[in-house]
Amino acid sequence: MASDILVVDDEEDIRELVAGILSDEGHETRTAFDSDSALASIAERVPRLILLDIWLQGSRLDGLALLDEIKTIHPNVPVVMISGHGTVETAVSAIKRGAYDFIEKPFKTDRLILICERALETSKLRREVTELKKRTADTFDLIGNSAAMNHLRHSIEKIAPTNSRVMVIGPSGSGKEAAARAIHALSARKDAPFVSMNAASITPDRMEIELFGTEPNGAERKVGALEEAHRGTLYLDEVADMPRETQNKILRVLVDQQFERVGGAKRVKVDVRIISSTAQNLEAMIAEGRFREDLYHRLAVVPVIVPALSERREDIPYLVDHFMKQVVRQSGIRNRRIGDDVLAVLQAHNWPGNVRQLRNNVERLMILSRGDDVDAPITTNLLPAEIGDVMPRAPNQSDQHIMALPLREAREMFEKEYLIAQINRFGGNISRTAEFVGMERSALHRKLKSLGV
Numbered sequence: 057m058a059s060d061i062l063v064v065d066d067e068e069d070i071r072e073l074v075a076g077i078l079s080d081e082g083h084e085t086r087t088a089f090d091s092d093s094a095l096a097s098i099a100e101r102v103p104r105l106i107l108l109d110i111w112l113q114g115s116r117l118d119g120l121a122l123l124d125e126i127k128t129i130h131p132n133v134p135v136v137m138i139s140g141h142g143t144v145e146t147a148v149s150a151i152k153r154g155a156y157d158f159i160e161k162p163f164k165t166d167r168l169i170l171i172c173e174r175a176l177e178t179s180k181l182r183r184e185v186t187e188l189k190k191r192t193a194d195t196f197d198l199i200g201n202s203a204a205m206n207h208l209r210h211s212i213e214k215i216a217p218t219n220s221r222v223m224v225i226g227p228s229g230s231g232k233e234a235a236a237r238a239i240h241a242l243s244a245r246k247d248a249p250f251v252s253m254n255a256a257s258i259t260p261d262r263m264e265i266e267l268f269g270t271e272p273n274g275a276e277r278k279v280g281a282l283e284e285a286h287r288g289t290l291y292l293d294e295v296a297d298m299p300r301e302t303q304n305k306i307l308r309v310l311v312d313q314q315f316e317r318v319g320g321a322k323r324v325k326v327d328v329r330i331i332s333s334t335a336q337n338l339e340a341m342i343a344e345g346r347f348r349e350d351l352y353h354r355l356a357v358v359p360v361i362v363p364a365l366s367e368r369r370e371d372i373p374y375l376v377d378h379f380m381k382q383v384v385r386q387s388g389i390r391n392r393r394i395g396d397d398v399l400a401v402l403q404a405h406n407w408p409g410n411v412r413q414l415r416n417n418v419e420r421l422m423i424l425s426r427g428d429d430v431d432a433p434i435t436t437n438l439l440p441a442e443i444g445d446v447m448p449r450a451p452n453q454s455d456q457h458i459m460a461l462p463l464r465e466a467r468e469m470f471e472k473e474y475l476i477a478q479i480n481r482f483g484g485n486i487s488r489t490a491e492f493v494g495m496e497r498s499a500l501h502r503k504l505k506s507l508g509v
């Protein structure tokens with residue numbers, strides 16, 4: 057892949073030769089003859105790779121001093137030193153000071169190309185690893201300041217250091233896996249793997265292979281999730297959707313504490329903490345005979361509840377801010393300000409898809425507003441119709457369309473839904489709601505009473 061490379065050398069012949077070879081390889085090259093012109097060039101645009109002469113005659117900073125300067129400002133840009141005869145020792149010390157490698161003059165074209173490609177590849181991998189680490193770290197952050205989130209965080213902190221099996225219960229997209237990852241991250245198992253397995257998406261005949269793996273001498277070599285999670289945590293997502301046969305297999309492992317790999321007779325023992333999750337009411341499923349009661353009791357030693365987003369609307373501004381920063385980091389889109397009107401609509405919406413749906417909408421808003429003036433706030437006209445709806449329908453409300461009603465009833469219906477949404481938005485705080493809607497607190501109380509709220 058073509059990269060932007062800066063060649064710094066006081067000898068014009070060498071500069072042009074190196075730049076020429078790398079240009080022929082398809083890279084974009086720039087040159088500088090001393091430390092100041094190099095720093096100016098870097099300040100204008102940070103190159104992907106720098107080739108730097110060790111001596112740099114007639115320059116304010118020699119090659120090593122310039123290397124120090126570059127490593128201070130841009131520690132991740134790889135620098136390859138160009139050394140002459142008798143300067144190899146200096147080149148070695150340059151590596152200790154952060155240079156990626158060095159090449160000795162006179163050099164062979166192939167060697168120059170090879171060193172540059174390797175330096176570019178290594179720094180690309182480093183960038184990817186840093187990015188991945190950031191993304192993994194993101195999943196451990198449980199954002200939110202509502203009473204419900206504070207309670208959840210508190211429970212997680214208490215449960216994490218124990219070895220108890222946990223069942224995380226909450227609607228789809230509410231953050232069950234995020235909670236499970238937080239439990240793992242705060243436990244003594246944090247340096248061992250967190251293995252996630254969606255039990256519902258695997259057919260019963262495949263389940264055994266995925267969970268137990270195969271004996272190493274078998275036709276298909278597979279390490280099972282249980283072994284992969286050794287000393288760590290196995291997250292069994294959506295246990296309610298597991299077929300009966302799979303439930304039996306999981307129960308057997310929990311009872312025996314050991315298992316056999318597919319195609320093998322040896323008993324394998326692993327040390328794994330199991331966290332499971334469900335979006336469904338398992339007790340009702342047990343009553344209907346669709347879920348094994350004994351398995352439920354073994355999995356749900358400690359139940360942890362993650363509430364729906366509509367029950368903790370105060371968290372929405374924090375989540376929006378968090379997701380905007382995440383989008384900026386992951387996709388390089390410039391950060392934007394979000395208008396108060398947009399936040400008000402987002403807080404009033406019911407979010408059936410919970411945090412995941414909110415995250416997708418924030419990402420969509422950022423993408424749609426990409427070409428706009430960065431100083432202007434994101435406005436409501438970018439929201440999809442179902443979210444921008446000024447009449448969010450609270451659960452159990454009449455679903456009669458407002459246009460089918462006479463004015464008095466339509467006004468009452470609007471007032472009722474508007475006020476319920478605003479109260480929810482302020483977490484049930486009547487004083488703050490009254491202040492926002494522009495009413496006296498006592499008048500708001502009377503209004504709510506007359507509307508039967």
Ligand SMILES: Nc1ncnc2c1ncn2[C@@H]1O[C@H](COP(=O)(O)OP(=O)(O)OP(=O)(O)O)[C@@H](O)[C@H]1O
Nearest residue numbers: 195197198199227228229230231232233234411412
């Ligand atoms: N409190 C939170 N703070 C920050 N991010 C969150 C929070 N809750 C959820 N998320 C993010 O929202 C997305 C959905 O969360 P997650 O996958 O944990 O939900 P889930 O309940 O396990 O979903 P499913 O029911 O589909 O398995 C993820 O990107 C997750 O990182």
